[in-house]
Amino acid sequence: MKVMKKVLLAALIAATPMMAQVKEKIEVPYIAFPIKMGKGFDVVQANCLMCHSFGYIINQGRQSKKFWEGKVNKMIVHFKAPITDKDKKIIVDYLFKHYGNGKEQ
Amino acid sequence: MKRREFFKTAAVTAGAAALGTTAAEAGVTHQPIDNRKIGNVAFPEKRPLITYSDRPPLLETPREVFTCALTPNDQFFVRWHMPDIPTYIDTDKFTIHINGMVKKELKITLKELKEDYEQVEVAAVLQCGGNSRSAFDPTAGGIQWGNGAMGCALWKGVRLRDILDRAGLKKGAEWLAVQGKEKAAYYETPNFIRELHLDELDDHVIIAYQMNGEDLPYLNGFPVRLIIPGVYSDSWIKMITNITVTDKYKKLFFMDHAYVVPDNECECETPEKLFPKTKPIYRMNVKSIIGYPTNGAKLTLKSQTVVRGVAFDGGAGIREVQISLDGGKTWDKAILDSGKLGRYAYRTFRYGFRPDKLGKLEIMAKAINKLGEEQPLAKDIKWNHGGYKYNGIDVVTVEVV
Numbered sequence: 001m002k003v004m005k006k007v008l009l010a011a012l013i014a015a016t017p018m019m020a021q022v023k024e025k026i027e028v029p030y031i032a033f034p035i036k037m038g039k040g041f042d043v044v045q046a047n048c049l050m051c052h053s054f055g056y057i058i059n060q061g062r063q064s065k066k067f068w069e070g071k072v073n074k075m076i077v078h079f080k081a082p083i084t085d086k087d088k089k090i091i092v093d094y095l096f097k098h099y100g101n102g103k104e105q
Numbered sequence: 106m107k108r109r110e111f112f113k114t115a116a117v118t119a120g121a122a123a124l125g126t127t128a129a130e131a132g133v134t135h136q137p138i139d140n141r142k143i144g145n146v147a148f149p150e151k152r153p154l155i156t157y158s159d160r161p162p163l164l165e166t167p168r169e170v171f172t173c174a175l176t177p178n179d180q181f182f183v184r185w186h187m188p189d190i191p192t193y194i195d196t197d198k199f200t201i202h203i204n205g206m207v208k209k210e211l212k213i214t215l216k217e218l219k220e221d222y223e224q225v226e227v228a229a230v231l232q233c234g235g236n237s238r239s240a241f242d243p244t245a246g247g248i249q250w251g252n253g254a255m256g257c258a259l260w261k262g263v264r265l266r267d268i269l270d271r272a273g274l275k276k277g278a279e280w281l282a283v284q285g286k287e288k289a290a291y292y293e294t295p296n297f298i299r300e301l302h303l304d305e306l307d308d309h310v311i312i313a314y315q316m317n318g319e320d321l322p323y324l325n326g327f328p329v330r331l332i333i334p335g336v337y338s339d340s341w342i343k344m345i346t347n348i349t350v351t352d353k354y355k356k357l358f359f360m361d362h363a364y365v366v367p368d369n370e371c372e373c374e375t376p377e378k379l380f381p382k383t384k385p386i387y388r389m390n391v392k393s394i395i396g397y398p399t400n401g402a403k404l405t406l407k408s409q410t411v412v413r414g415v416a417f418d419g420g421a422g423i424r425e426v427q428i429s430l431d432g433g434k435t436w437d438k439a440i441l442d443s444g445k446l447g448r449y450a451y452r453t454f455r456y457g458f459r460p461d462k463l464g465k466l467e468i469m470a471k472a473i474n475k476l477g478e479e480q481p482l483a484k485d486i487k488w489n490h491g492g493y494k495y496n497g498i499d500v501v502t503v504e505v506v
Contacts, residue, residue: 025193026149026323031159051188051290055158061244071246078362080293101244 033058040094043087051081062101068092132375132488136500137251138239139400143167150322152179157248161185161287162324166253172396172413174442174451175228176256178317183324184233184254184338186297189288191344194328201268201312201329205282205350208273215328218314222263222271227309228450229334230257230417231341234364234386238492240483243376245492252394252499257415257451260332262313266306269350277352279303283331286344298357299340301333309334309449312345334449335420337386339364366493373487388419391480392496393426393454393472402503404460412439412458414499415451416472422448424477428456429469433482433498436471460505471498 035041035054048057060071069092075081076088083091144156148164155165164183170176196215203211232255239249265281281301289296313332314321321327326343333340366372367380374380393416404410416423422444427436439454460466473479483497 021320022150022323022327028159028162028190028192029146029148031144031146031156033158051294053158053160055156055163056248059157059163059248060246061239061249063244063246067246078295079289080291080295082291 031055036098038094038098040090043090044094047081047083047087047091048075051075051079057095057099060099062099063095064101064103064105065092065096066105068095068100071095132373133242134240134483134486134488134495134497135242136240136483136497137237137495138249139168139251141165141251148183148324150179151181151183151324154180154182155251155253157250160188161190163248164324165251166256168252168394168399169396170253170256171394171415171451172453174415174446174453175258175317178258178319178322178325181231181256181258181316181322181325182233182254185287185324185343187287187289187294189290190323191286192323194323194344196328199328201345202347203268203272203350204347206275206278206352207269207350208275209271211268211272213268215314218263218312218329222267224261225264225308225311226259226261227311227332227334228257228259228446229309229332230255230389230449230451231338232256232389232392232417234337234339234493235491237495237497240486240495240497241488241492243488245488245490247492255394257417257446258316259318259446260311260313261315261318262311262329262332264308265310265312265331265348266308268312268348269303269306272350274303274350278350280351280354281306282347282349282351282355283342283345284347284349285326285330285342286346295357297342298355299331299342300354300357301340302354305333335388335418337364337389339386363491364493365491366489371487372494373489375488376490379490386493389417390494390496391418391421391423391472391474391478392416393470393480393499395468395470395499395501398468398501398503400501400503402501404466404503404505406463406505407459407461409457409459412454412456412468412470414454414470416441416454416470417449417451418472418474418478420449421478422475423452423472424475425473426452426454426456427471427473428458429471430458430466432467433469439470463505466503466505468501468503469498 033054141155157163166182200212236254284298331342365383367374368382368384395414397413426439439456442453
């Protein structure tokens with residue numbers, strides 16, 4: 001019986017037109033992006049990292065305060081991130097200070 | 106635009122720049138950033154690529170890959186929207202659910218997809234609408250991609266039309282909402298869904314399970330993704346689990362807010378005055394990229410050199426690729442491949458010459474499609490806030506030694 005099962009299993013495998021080239025769970029690596037430290041970083045870490053890596057922040061290019069405000073608002077309004085008004089201000093100030101272009105607008 | 110008109114336009118614009126018009130205020134465009142380093146960590150089934158984010162994974166293909174008509178799977182770019190990507194798929198249990206306004210709901214297994222339907226293949230370019238976004242100034246919102254958020258593959262799968270025929274559409278059915286398996290961190294976050302109108306379905310729109318003769322890599326949407334040749338990749342839903350047929354268009358974040366351009370003729374605006382009405386990006390414009398040589402390469406004086414690259418558009422097909430070695434004053438035809446991969450695929454081009462002067466040399470490539478549409482110079486491309494649809498003439502600067 002055991003042998004029979006094995007034969008059956010082998011036949012099944014052979015009949016499957018294509019085996020997946022990945023047979024187990026994949027592991028997406030963690031990348032330590034060189035995010036800048038500074039005032040408000042803990043708040044950024046607590047809120048932003050829930051959904052995306054720091055790579056997402058540092059690869060937006062240098063941007064205006066209005067841009068960063070818009071981005072944080074987008075996270076709240078469209079992506080429903082539970083960011084408080086107090087945290088929002090801290091995050092925008094941090095982003096503009098470290099990844100800003102010096103322009104308000 | 107006819108060639109002569111094009112040069113006229115280019116000359117006028119150049120003149121404006123010379124007069125000192127403050128272009129930065131209106132939004133300007135230059136060559137995308139091209140010196141990004143390849144990461145030192147390989148993602149699953151991938152070689153190390155330019156790495157913007159690990160969660161969600163965002164990986165860019167380096168320029169030198171764009172000499173081949175088909176992009177190798179392990180160098181194909183990766184772009185997800187949500188942090189939670191299934192990292193394991195049970196291929197025996199995975200199903201694609203067809204529901205909504207259908208006569209018979211279907212739950213199609215991978216085995217059924219591969220055995221019970223006609224199998225078809227299409228070679229098609231997959232390009233992110235934000236590819237080359239780093240060309241825009243002021244910096245447009247979003248990941249600052251270079252030129253490598255694109256690739257071309259031979260996709261194998263089943264026509265979506267055949268699947269819908271099997272399910273049978275009810276009267277009044279008009280829209281399809283296609284949903285994949287990626288998930289947000291919060292339940293309230295909108296899912297990444299794409300709405301398609303039934304009229305958009307032609308025989309080339311397929312649900313693909315194979316890419317260049319192999320399973321789709323996980324990061325490219327294993328086990329199945331939607332293929333819509335000629336159209337930007339935000340529509341090519343990965344890890345499809347559900348297709349719902351409806352009679353009404355549902356407003357969606359990604360279609361109505363994220364992947365949009367100004368709804369005017371030039372699809373342009375200025376940073377000070379954004380155009381109030383927008384439309385989803387859709388069909389790709391004509392574009393070409395030089396894969397060899399790359400920026401900073403050293404060529405030997407008088408030595409035979411072959412410039413290589415790829416050209417494509419939204420499906421009209423490429424008529425011609427031209428190369429300029431004198432800053433765009435004169436253009437010479439490159440040799441195109443046979444085009445046997447079809448009108449949605451890359452046409453590779455090659456152009457042989459011998460560099461005859463020492464020092465810096467600019468190599469420019471311009472594609473023209475069968476409708477006569479041609480790539481503009483980078484500086485003639487008008488700004489849009491999302492940094493979408495950049496298709497400037499590619500320029501590579503080398504040194505002749």
